[in-house]
Amino acid sequence: MTSPGEQMHALVERLYPICRSLTGDGVRATLDIVGEYLPLRVHEVPTGTQVLDWTVPQEWNIRDAYVADATGRRVIDFAASSLHVLGYSVPVSATMPLAELRPHLHTLPDHPEWVPYRTSYYQPDWGFCLAQETLDALPDGDYEVRIDSTLEDGHLTYAEHVIPGRTADEVIVSCHVCHPSLANDNLAGIAVATFLARELAATTPHYTYRFIYAPGTIGAITWLARNQERIDRIKHGLVLACAGDPGRLTYKQSRRGDAEIDRALRHVLRESQRPHRVAEFTPYGYDERQYCSPGFDLGVGSLSRTPYAGYPEYHTSADNPAFVSPEAMADTLAVCREAFALLDRNRRYVNLSPYGEPQLGRRGLYDALGGRSDAKEAQMAMLWVLSLADGDHTLLDIAERSGLSFAVVAAAADALHRAELIKE
Amino acid sequence: MTSPGEQMHALVERLYPICRSLTGDGVRATLDIVGEYLPLRVHEVPTGTQVLDWTVPQEWNIRDAYVADATGRRVIDFAASSLHVLGYSVPVSATMPLAELRPHLHTLPDHPEWVPYRTSYYQPDWGFCLAQETLDALPDGDYEVRIDSTLEDGHLTYAEHVIPGRTADEVIVSCHVCHPSLANDNLAGIAVATFLARELAATTPHYTYRFIYAPGTIGAITWLARNQERIDRIKHGLVLACAGDPGRLTYKQSRRGDAEIDRALRHVLRESQRPHRVAEFTPYGYDERQYCSPGFDLGVGSLSRTPYAGYPEYHTSADNPAFVSPEAMADTLAVCREAFALLDRNRRYVNLSPYGEPQLGRRGLYDALGGRSDAKEAQMAMLWVLSLADGDHTLLDIAERSGLSFAVVAAAADALHRAELIKE
Amino acid sequence: MTSPGEQMHALVERLYPICRSLTGDGVRATLDIVGEYLPLRVHEVPTGTQVLDWTVPQEWNIRDAYVADATGRRVIDFAASSLHVLGYSVPVSATMPLAELRPHLHTLPDHPEWVPYRTSYYQPDWGFCLAQETLDALPDGDYEVRIDSTLEDGHLTYAEHVIPGRTADEVIVSCHVCHPSLANDNLAGIAVATFLARELAATTPHYTYRFIYAPGTIGAITWLARNQERIDRIKHGLVLACAGDPGRLTYKQSRRGDAEIDRALRHVLRESQRPHRVAEFTPYGYDERQYCSPGFDLGVGSLSRTPYAGYPEYHTSADNPAFVSPEAMADTLAVCREAFALLDRNRRYVNLSPYGEPQLGRRGLYDALGGRSDAKEAQMAMLWVLSLADGDHTLLDIAERSGLSFAVVAAAADALHRAELIKE
CATH class of the missing domain: 3.50.30.90 (Domain of unknown function DUF2172)
Known part of the structure; x- marks a missing residue:
């Protein structure tokens, strides 16, 4: 039984020799292999189809x-x-x-x-x-x-995997599948997306999660063209690229810069004390360019380790399976997992006893012995949630203002919710 | 004739031996002694009375x-x-x-x-x-x-002293009276509040000032429960605690963070060039927790020297009268005095001659001899008041933007008001 | 054929001996000489005329x-x-x-x-x-x-030169003409304004540019009093003073602080990598005091080298023609030229193809050979303009967010406009 990191690396090695491009059998072979890990719905779009400002090529x-x-x-x-x-x-x-x-x-x-x-x-x-x-x-x-x-004349090929959530609001995770024998760009991204989907598929998340495997630019544009009625339901999104090199993680923010996913990734990266970098949006890079184009302006960021063109091996034969590691991919996967867990759990509450503090002790939520100075983190989190549960602040807002981690704040909200002191 | 600092220290020493608690004769004995300095209205609230989410204890x-x-x-x-x-x-x-x-x-x-x-x-x-x-x-x-x-079964005891102002809008000053033989926490706060009230009582302030002496948490909650019709009138407030130790002053901001009292204390502390610290609000500490609970969300901050739990003597027998000094209490009192003077004087004016500068020289408000480069501070203050007296900016806004002290700006406003160049 | 800098210095030397004051023949002689460089419309306002809060003096x-x-x-x-x-x-x-x-x-x-x-x-x-x-x-x-x-009894004299633009919206450039034999304050300002006007007169700018030569304070107040119907048309303005000394440039922001001219000057000064200083507005200084008075609150800043009273020679006989240099005046002129070019060109566009990126390659706007990492600045500028051309962002907004220079962004907007991908 190998670790998820090793399994992701094995997937990279299997996909590496295939000659992928914008279209053609290399993409299909790639999706066939991914389909062994995760059921995919494959779409074939005929050459000449008008997709937004573009046309599906031969x-x-x-x-x-x-x-x-x-x-x-x-x-x-x-x-x-x-x-x-x-x-x-x-x-x-x-x-x-x-x-x-x-x-x-x-x-x-x-x-x-x-x-x-x-x-x-x-x-x-x-x-x-x-x-x-x-x-x-x-x-x-x-x-x-x-x-x-x-x-x-033929087709452009892309695939989707959807994990139904408790709401129809969607989170998209997108990776490009058009690059040939390049491991970090983007077989590592494909592998992390695939294993993230497998993990999420074992749960019933709040959001519906949609994983998109598509060729760069024209693929995302094709997907957007064919899913325009779905756009308003997309609440968050992440483009995965360059997900396996040895560099520190880089989160590139959405065009909005303060989208909830931007704040979620910043919080997770900061709280984890990983070395990392948060980069401003630029209209260059991967398919966040399309998702963030001003007509859509989605809350879609991009998670990489060393970002595109930031390492000498970029777009060369040196970007081979030895350049990406199981550990790096597992680390990228962990951050995705934490960030989506945060987004899935993040919401606003209203304090049902907002005039003065409610008596926590009576409800077993407070240390009985007064006078001690070591207010515990869990109790501080309850006080913070009560203080800011005014319908305006999300749990992430509360975590950021209090300096506590999201997990501690969410646990406090759970306890207060059970005690019927707050409601959604 | 001893100094106010020494008089405050003498009060601390008188109050020190008494065994105070949330309720009981120790609180009454304390309020009796304070009542020698300041007429108090004492309230007795029966055991079992429902106060917000709490019940008055035995x-x-x-x-x-x-x-x-x-x-x-x-x-x-x-x-x-x-x-x-x-x-x-x-x-x-x-x-x-x-x-x-x-x-x-x-x-x-x-x-x-x-x-x-x-x-x-x-x-x-x-x-x-x-x-x-x-x-x-x-x-x-x-x-x-x-x-x-x-x-x-008995009562919970608290007391008030009210100094009527020219308006019914109120400022509250609150200190907890429930701690037994602890000098800094909170006999020093009681002493500073008492001497501040004595000073204010000799004036006719703009605001009505209400001094609240109440046991911590349950006392403030009781006061809030019995004064809900008054809440909208409370414009500013300050909790006094740990007011006499040798540390630098600490102002803890209200939950709002930009309440007028927050800005007033920051200005006074900064302008005075005292070593000090401005702390963010947290929902832990003293009775600002109750006044700032989200249903009330009052502009109430807390002034301490070293804040609670920030000194080793906190909540021990080492917090005795030797730990607090006349000088430290006098210094805390001075900052209160300046901050309330600022708030009492702070308001918005409208420039009655807003098109171009009014001719100050004609009104004797400007140096007659031109060409000199030493524009005096008083004249700069007049120009700043005229520039920003647009009904949006308070005198404190003007002081902060100009970098001048509030006192200089207020004096300029007085001169301009006498000259009928601005109106309230 | 001498350089503009030398010509400006020659103008300073001609004007230097004249005894100027708020009123009188010295101002007229000055305007006569300026009139040799630029046709002026001279206004004579009788003594005793009420102008805003002031009266025209004898x-x-x-x-x-x-x-x-x-x-x-x-x-x-x-x-x-x-x-x-x-x-x-x-x-x-x-x-x-x-x-x-x-x-x-x-x-x-x-x-x-x-x-x-x-x-x-x-x-x-x-x-x-x-x-x-x-x-x-x-x-x-x-x-x-x-x-x-x-x-x-006589008159107060001031003059204007107007360069008609494509719109009736106006930019004003104002300099005081009341100081006697002082070169930097303000013959250099007069010279820079005059040569700036000569340059602009050779173009058809977007805005109508109005150059105002008037005595300090009372002159600007007189102009404002007589042009109140014009105020709403004034979009930007600059007061020129102390424009020729050897110090670094200083831009003093308007009372608003974020007026478009403030942002334009900050951008030009920063991008040019000149040593410079951006100063906050104060209600002291030159005639920006009047233009920025709260009733008008115009977007008028002030450009100087060393600002008033900031150099020992200020208001002394040492502020003579040797204190100002052709190079310094040429440099001030260059910044004015760049800033007004920016303002004249700055506008909002709307991306006509906002859903996904438009296919730039098809329109000859994109490198054909993919896979290379050296996205050129011009292409980045096109992507940025497309990304932010949502009707909210000006070209200056785009330049600031992208970190590109305004000129590069404006050129990209031109190319996209020609390709009919954006509209005004």
């Missing part, structure tokens, strides 16, 4: 791709890594001298051993990505260039 | 209490200090071995020479408080245990 | 003034510097001993070589200003004292 699939030298040796081989082909490359079958090939070759001169990740989604192009040192070693001469891809 | 009185050894020597003697008996102890008359007595003995192991102060108001119990070193010296054997107390 | 003119010793040698001579006479001195023709003269002599003991600037506008008086060392060298004996001035 579906891209690839069987093989390589550059071979005059001896037939494959000097760049898609079979070795899905990163070797420029994403969405149109088919090519040609022989050309290195000089002609070179503009189609992408390298990272600063990291000569690493293969970069590049795409050309919306402009027809083809190319290969390779290590600078591989390129440097290529002699002049003719090369056979072959990309056995198809770019044809 | 009245407790005690004539004598001791533990005597086999030779008849009193090893713990109430006559030596009222602290020796657990407050509200039920009567006891028994002989028992030390082992059986021990659970009823309260000590302070960290301060072996001090006697702690303990009570059991709402749960029938009995006990003695003593120095750890006394306890350590007690040989095993039988002890005669006697508490000659009564716990019977 | 007009003061002076032909000559001196103190001569027994030999007839002029020991103080108005011809040498206009500062030598107390402003608004009544006529005098007398012979008197030094002891009798002395109360009428003003010096600066701390700067014995400098002549102070003093006035007595609203109280009839006469006097001379001189260097302490000159005074110290005067032997006892009789002196001939002569001030050949007139104080008679």
Whole structure:
């Protein structure tokens, strides 16, 4: 029996070799594997469908791709890594001298051993990505260039898993599934989302939780286009990306900056005393860009460890399963768990005995022996809840003002609720 | 002719030996002595009266209490200090071995020479408080245990002194009178309140000032229960406690945090350049808990020197008259005096000549010789009052924005009012 | 062809010898010279005219003034510097001993070589200003004292230059013209205002810009009294004073503190990385006092280098043309230019495609090659404008929230506007 962290890492390793892109069979293969962990409802949206300001593109699939030298040796081989082909490359079958090939070759001169990740989604192009040192070693001469891809009308694929709650109000958790062989970006996010869903599925939460696995940008836009009637029900949301690297956690706030999820994550991260960073919203990054676009302006933040482009391995072959750890993914999962537990429990109460303090002692809620100075945390929490249970303050408000943890405040509210001193 | 500080200390010394509690003759004796300084209206509220969520308890009185050894020597003697008996102890008359007595003995192991102060108001119990070193010296054997107390239907006693103001709007000053032989907590508060009332009684203030001498918690709750029609008239209030120790002053803000009294105390303390601390509201402490409960939510703060439980002597026999000083009480009194003077004088004005500056020089309000750079503080204050006298800003707002002291701003307002340049 | 800075300095030097005051031919001569640079509309307001709370005073003119010793040698001579006479001195023709003269002599003991600037506008008086060392060298004996001035019914003179904009909403730029031979206070302000107006006159700005050249206090009050119907149209304003000394720039905020001009100047000064200071409003200083009086409460700030009374040369003969530099005036001018360009361009847009991001790539507004991490500043600016173009945020709001410069944000708005993705 392995730990959840190890299970998440095993999932990352299984998904790693698959060549994912905005569309195509790589996404489907990925969702098939996730579906072994969690029942998914898979949606197929035809090429050409208008989705908000965008159009679902043609579906891209690839069987093989390589550059071979005059001896037939494959000097760049898609079979070795899905990163070797420029994403969405149109088919090519040609022989050309290195000089002609070179503009189609992408390298990272600063990291000569690493293969970069590049795409050309919306402009027809083809190319290969390779290590600078591989390129440097290529002699002049003719090369056979072959990309056995198809770019044809088909579908865009995304999936959902829904955990029904006690209310129809929703929480969304979204992760992008369009990146090929990159472990932190975003197989770790997929793994954390999946294991979070499995945990929540074992409960009956207050909110309905909707997990969205979709390609970046166009996938979130497609989901939003097809779920516009649902938007008003979405109370909170989280985009999971870069969830497994060794860096400290980073929470990027929603466009609103003071959405309840922003405050929840700040509280959980601060109370846990984890090293962490809270970042302001910017309209760049992952799919929080779409969820937070001004027409929707949802309370959706983004949780990462080191955020996108913040680590040298970002979008390179060095973002491989060794770069993400079971411990880091388990830690990200724990913060998600705590934050959603907080949101699920957070609400407003009204003190039913607001004139003066109610007599807690009579109800067994207060130390009988007076005169002592060590007011316990639990008693302080009860006094704080009574003081601020005026219908305006949530339990999170009370936790923040009192400096107590949400859990202590919520337990006090439970005790007071049982004693019929507060009501929702 | 002694100074007010010395007179307050003398009052503390007179009150110190009395055994006060929530109810009983100790409170009455205390109010009798205070009544020599200030006419008091004493209220007696019968046992069993429902007051908000509470019920007035039985009245407790005690004539004598001791533990005597086999030779008849009193090893713990109430006559030596009222602290020796657990407050509200039920009567006891028994002989028992030390082992059986021990659970009823309260000590302070960290301060072996001090006697702690303990009570059991709402749960029938009995006990003695003593120095750890006394306890350590007690040989095993039988002890005669006697508490000659009564716990019977009677009354809860509190008192008021009212200084009529020019308006029916009220300021309350409240101090708890239920603690036995403890000087800082709260004989110093009683003394400062009393001398503050004497000073105010010599004036005709704007507000009506109501001084409340009542046992902690149940006394304030009783007062609130019997004065609910008065609540809307209470504009400001201050709880005085721990008013005489050598520490710096601490002002604990009201639940609102920006009540006018909060701003007044902050201004007075800051302007005076006294070392001080402004503390956030917490729903623990003294009777500000009751006045600030959410149903009332009054602008009532609390002024202390070192706040409750913040000094080792707190609730021990070391909180004796030597622990409080004439100078510290005089200093607390001075801050009260300044803060209430500020509140009494604070109001909004409207500039009657708001378009451009009025010509102050013509009215003798401005230096005739131009070109000099030393704009005097008084003139700056006049310009500030004219600038902000828009019906929105109080004089305190103007003092805070200008960085001038309230007194300078108020004097400028007086001059401008005499010149008919502003009106209330 | 000299630089604008040198041209401004040349203007200061031309204006320096003129004896200006609240009224009189010195103001007219000054406005005549400014009129060579910029067409001015000159207003003459008769003595006795009621202006708000004030009355236009008598007009003061002076032909000559001196103190001569027994030999007839002029020991103080108005011809040498206009500062030598107390402003608004009544006529005098007398012979008197030094002891009798002395109360009428003003010096600066701390700067014995400098002549102070003093006035007595609203109280009839006469006097001379001189260097302490000159005074110290005067032997006892009789002196001939002569001030050949007139104080008679006449006019107060001020001037305007208006640059029509595309809207009737106005920006005012105001500088005082009443100080005699003082270069920084305020010939430099006059020069910067004049060259700013010349630059703006070559454009068709959004706002109508009104430049006001008026004597301090009474001039601004007169202008306000005669333009009350215009007040509502004034959206922004700037008082220029002490605009040429070597100190860092100081922006004094309007009474409102968050007026758009306050935010514009703060942004421009911060973004430019100039050393600078932003000062809170005070109701002392220059004519912002009048524009910001509570009845008007205009968004008018004040731009200076070292503010009034902040440099030893203030109001002395050491504030001469050598104290102000072409570079400093050019720098003040540049900040005015940038701030008004910002205000002129600042507005709110509405994103026409607010649901999800619009597809920028399709419109040629986005890098085609994905996967790269170096999101360019221009692209970030487009994303920020799209994110915040909700009708609530101005371009300045967007610049401040994004941390980008206003110019970059405005250029992005232009591009998005051309692409019909946003509208005003």
